[in-house]
Amino acid sequence: MKNELKNQLIKIAKEKISDIDVSHDFDHAMRVLSNAERIAKDEGGDLDIIFPAALFHDIIVYPKNHPDKHKSQEESAESAEKILNSFGNFPQTKIEKVKTCILECSFSKGIVPKMLESQILQDADGIEATGAISIMRTYSSTGQMKRPFYNIEDPFCKNRTPDTTKFALDLFYERLLKVAERMHTKTAKKIAKRRTDFLITFLKEFELELKGK
Numbered sequence: 001m002k003n004e005l006k007n008q009l010i011k012i013a014k015e016k017i018s019d020i021d022v023s024h025d026f027d028h029a030m031r032v033l034s035n036a037e038r039i040a041k042d043e044g045g046d047l048d049i050i051f052p053a054a055l056f057h058d059i060i061v062y063p064k065n066h067p068d069k070h071k072s073q074e075e076s077a078e079s080a081e082k083i084l085n086s087f088g089n090f091p092q093t094k095i096e097k098v099k100t101c102i103l104e105c106s107f108s109k110g111i112v113p114k115m116l117e118s119q120i121l122q123d124a125d126g127i128e129a130t131g132a133i134s135i136m137r138t139y140s141s142t143g144q145m146k147r148p149f150y151n152i153e154d155p156f157c158k159n160r161t162p163d164t165t166k167f168a169l170d171l172f173y174e175r176l177l178k179v180a181e182r183m184h185t186k187t188a189k190k191i192a193k194r195r196t197d198f199l200i201t202f203l204k205e206f207e208l209e210l211k212g213k
Contacts, residue, residue: 001048005087012083013055021144023137024061028128032057035124035191042187048094049117053101054124056080073109077102107175113184123188130179131195135202138176142168155210156203172199 010030017026033054040050060075077099084090084098101121104113107129113119128134142149150169154160162170176199180192 001051006051008087009052009055009083013059016079016083017059018061021061021141023140024058028137029055029058031133032121032124032128035127035188036120038191039120039123039185039187043116043120043185045117045120046094046097048091049097049101050120052080052084053098053105053117053121056083056098057102057105057121057125073103073106107179107182119184120188123183123185123192126179126182127188127191127195130176130192131198134176134179134195134199138168138171156207172203 013029014026017024017029019025022028033051036050036054037047039045040047056079057076058072059079061072080098080102081095084095097115097117100115101113101118104111104115104118105121105125107122107126111122113122128137139149147165148167151157151160151167155169157170157173162174164171164174177196180189180196183189183192
């Protein structure tokens with residue numbers, strides 16, 4: 001992909017991605033893009049597909065507690081299609097693959113993509129859900145949802161099932177600590193493993209602090 005087109009796509013993404021939810025803002029899109037390019041450098045894949053898919057995967061985002069949140073992926077894919085069609089000379093077959101990548105990106109839907117480019121995007125987005133950045137994103141959403149940081153009686157879900165609708169820390173046990181297991185590419189697995197190790201260190205420190213040590 002030519003640099004001129006890359007810059008045009010980045011400019012469009014910056015204009016269109018909302019900053020209402022900072023865990024899914026333009027900066028998030030750029031981090032996912034950086035992750036995707038890093039993975040693709042080792043694993044291969046068509047950057048004509050990966051680049052716009054990463055940039056626009058969250059171009060439409062509903063709040064986590066919004067009744068239409070399940071529509072975000074579909075509407076993002078449709079928006080990406082319109083943007084790429086507006087260039088006139090972007091290959092239609094690649095536009096369809098960009099849409100597929102975006103539609104298969106969601107962690108919560110449990111989709112296992114077959115296309116390499118889709119695997120790379122899912123990995124790149126998944127990396128955002130582990131490590132230091134995932135802690136920032138978790139507690140940003142927590143502020144919006146007005147949920148407590150943790151369950152006082154059982155913070156670490158030792159004797160209960162995690163409930164992310166009620167407690168922020170529960171997301172570690174429902175999702176963040178499991179991300180590395182769901183990576184598809186070798187490159188992403190290495191990145192996610194290191195970030196997951198940091199989450200475990202964070203939880204150990206947090207437990208010590210709660211115990212007053």
